[in-house]
Amino acid sequence: MTSDSFARSHQHPGLEQVALNTCCLFLATCTYWLLFLILLFFSINSQAQDSAWFDVKPGSHYQTRFLLTNDIPSDQQSTLRELLQKHLSIHEAMQNPRMNESEWRRLVQKTPQEIADLLATEGYFKTKTTVYQPATQLAEFHLTLPQQAKVNKVNVAITGEIQLAEHQSTLEAAQKSWPLPVNSRFTQQAWSSAKRELLATLLRAEFPNAKITRSQALVNPQTQAVFIQLAVDSGPAVRFGQVRIHGLQHYKESMVRPLNTLKTGAPYRQADLLTLQNSFMSSGKFRSVDVTARTESLNADQTADIDVTVNELEQNTVRIGVGASTNTGARIVFNYTDRNLFDRGLLWDSSLRLEQRLQAATSNITFLTDEKGFRDSIQNSVIRTDLEGQTTTALQNGVRRYWGQPNLFEQYVGANLLYEFLTVDGEESQFNKAATLAYGLNMRRLDHPLAPTKGWILNTQFQLAPLDKLSDGRFLQSQARLQAFYPLTQSTQWLGRIEVGAVTGARSVPATYLFRAGGDQSVRGYAFQSLGVKEADAIVGGRVLLTGSTEIVQWLTSSWGAAMFVDFGNAANSWKDYDPVLGYGLGARWRSPIGPVGVDIAHGQETGEYRLHFNLGVNF
Template sequence: MTRSLIICLVLLCWGVLAYADNASYSHQYQVEIEAPSPLKTLLENHLDIIKWRTNPRMSPSEWKRLSAEAPKQIKELLATEGYFSPEVSVQSTQNQLENLTTLSVNPGTPTVVNSVNITFSGDITQPHRDLPSIEQLREEWPLPVGTQFQQAAWTAAKRSLVTKLLVNRYPNAVITDTKASIDIQQHTASLELTVDSGNTVHFGELEIEGLERYPESIIHNLNPIKPNEVYSQSKLLTFQTRLQESGYFRTVEVTADSKAALTDQQQAPIKIKVNENQSIKVSTGAGFSTNTGARTQLTVEHLNVFDRNWRLTSTLRLEQKLQSISGTIRLPTTASGYRDSANIAATRTEIEGQTTTLTQAGVKRAWGSLKREQYVGANLLAEHVNLDSADSSDTYAATLGYGITLRRTDNNLNPTRGYLFNAQFNGAPLASLSNGTFLQSYLKTQAYYPITKSTQLIARAELGMVSGKNSAPATFLFRAGGDQSVRGYGYQSLGVTEGDAIVGARYLTTGSIEIIQWLTPEWGAAIFTDFGNAANSIKELKPVYGYGLGARWKSPVGPIGADIAYGQATDDYRLHFNIGVIF
């Protein structure tokens, strides 16, 4: 028993010593690369001698083999970057204490493109005015004469060229032949491509799959593609987006069978697969806003009211400063693209000493795409206002309204370049149906500009005016302050003082300048200045200022921000949260 125990202890000690010896020995293998910085990084990421140097099973003979193979691998890697005649030297130091391999690399002269010859065949060679054209494709070729030849750039340029054909008119386009001829002595590359665009493809009939509750007219009315229209991938994406945003479907897939066009007179059927939402959906939610406080919400949706495919959305919303109950019926989009709706709502707000109870009902017609959306509407409303230390009032109005929104940004959720513009006009034209006539005009714009790749400028401006005698309901008057207005001040705390309350004014102006420094692709820090106010005359419209710092996160649902702002006029600090692009 004792003898067996001694043998086990000896074997265990031997194993531990052998492992420790191998572990320490593995760290003796080192590599030094002497090369220009960008190429050095490339070699460090891909050379076998780098990858295997810390392997516990590394031996002197294996290290010697990897050192001998390194020059060949270096030349192959540098060739992908356009260096076809590099000079590589290897110096090895190997003893019991150190195994060091030094790789000295002189990449030589880079290879540049000296000629590009792109040959086309197919329908693109026929005379037509539509894009893409041969001239445009050659002019926009991403690897022109004089640029450094790189394998990755060569591959990307070919992909870019054929993609421009695939997304418009020619979904069956292919590159039939390519050749890059390298002159090592002259350090030049001659590029040749042969591209077959194939035939021009037109859209065919709709092939719909998955409908059970709703008629096909819902899909046909949302279709932006005209009969026999030339193939366009962007049209398919627009069609899919419209169907997804309609509310009737859980999932949507819109594709065109371009291969069928090869045998069907260049007609590509549009295939639509949908998965319908349930007719009735109930959802609840909770949240918090620095404007109106804690919130809880109950929403009930019925997607097929009276079996006419009308969408009813009923919402009960309870917040600390705002309570509301509302119902909206949306009709299916018409064949002409009109989106009609009707709504009724009751809302109570209690802000800055003013308690407003509003009941309203109205109808609305909207049309246009996300880039240019317009609406007209008509509303009946009755309003009761209670003020702290002041008389209460009742007003009613029958109003007509028009609005337009322009969106010209590079990304709808997280824009970095472009602008947004909104204009709204609401008025009571008939004194017999209101306490008096008035017109409310409101303009808002927001611009995005990338100062550098990681620094972004956001500027915002807002103007409002109510004309007519003092007959407009409080709902149509203006107050400023809060998350999307002048940060550093309470929500709607800037306006006209009446009694112990802050009430709405006839004129409004606010603005903001914000700079965001993105520290990572998703996270950034912001510095901003806000200004603005509301008053009953332009002469009294003196802006107050707010300054602050904030954090930004590019979330999947849009930008999320948290700000700390200082209100100069109140000498106070406030915390603000905001989510998404409010427009």
């Protein structure tokens, strides 16, 4: 390099400075835009997370808005939203037209603590709430929820006499009943329910004085892990003592004493107390029955005396009722009841029933339960029906003996004498008679006596005419009916029914013991007892019967539901001639205070007709 060139390079220092400044400006610009993009990303992300959850604006003045800054499961969102909407003080006050600005500000400041307290009941401990007020009458609450608490460890100790070997099964049942195991979600409702269920297992058994001596749920705020400690003292094992009856006015205690189903010295069971109450109520003599066990003041031998307090019904009652059914038409019913016939404690129930297609006069005398648990009755009736071209007048006199529990497992035997006058359109009138012996079995396993959702009912009956001299011929009638109820989901229920019957023996069997089908409790879509054997201008009974039904009920609310069903069945003279028909349709269901009510529109496939059917209660 020459000296001239060296000199020229020192004469222009601004060129290098410009280049350096340009590089710095470029780097600064890039850094600025990078920071801008990062801030924009977090801003968008924050806005996405702080999205509006729900608003409450009952009027035109004040409004609350809730936003979540983190994600929680959708099912939990709906639960928490309902909790905050219903139970925050600010929402109740917003509906008050006298709300003022001062009270509004006070409630806004108070709300974050209420939110934390409410969400803690659902297992969200230490919820953080930030309050914003974009406008004077608008309050925004930004919620940051922790992870929902879960059970990490469970220590349940049950002490007392339940530790003895003879109570081992009860102890194991109580331990297995604990419904809040490790890794389950912890909520206040689940925690309270778990304690109640464990304690109820002991209270229902022979430990009515069981109590919780220690109850603690420790929450780790960092991990949201819950440590459960529970101690239960079973107390002494209790047995039944003496049963004392109070409130009798018209009956001697010796009359109703056989209604007692408890045995002195037997292990205490809550279910046995309910059986005792049902025994008194089913006698038909009492308006109410209250059963109380003196478990807090045990006798020296650790037995608890039982107090039965009764409220008697009126001795004599007269009732008149009117109504209608899609089976037998409009009706009027006269009923007379004497609950202390001949001052012997006999229950006499008599009625006169007048309907368009059925008229009946009935009398039923029921004896009090005896020392062996038998319940006897005398039944007399005259029933006239006019259906599908056949007119039948049946005079019956019979006796029956029942035993067992009416709502669980009941049996009966009986004898009956029937005289029947039969007229079929296009044929001569007939006179039939039959003396029969009967056996029946009724079983029920239902979760509710009036409106069951799960369980089954089985009714069977056998009637035998063994003597030719007292009957037009020897025969055996067999009949069985099974109903089932099952919940498919929490709001969807399935109902099923099947009924089968057969008559074997003599050809000349009274029409009363033959089978016909059709109607509300049979095959819907067909008239009452319109399915059977064609004879002359009428439909008469057949010797075999098979009907069935399947139904789905979707409950739209706690009381109202919609139903879809398919029925099938028929009656015939033999299984070879049996030809089932179909009926199907839609209906509405209502859970009324006196039992389920159903209204159906059914289509009979064989006739092509639509029919309206109405049902009240469960047909037992």
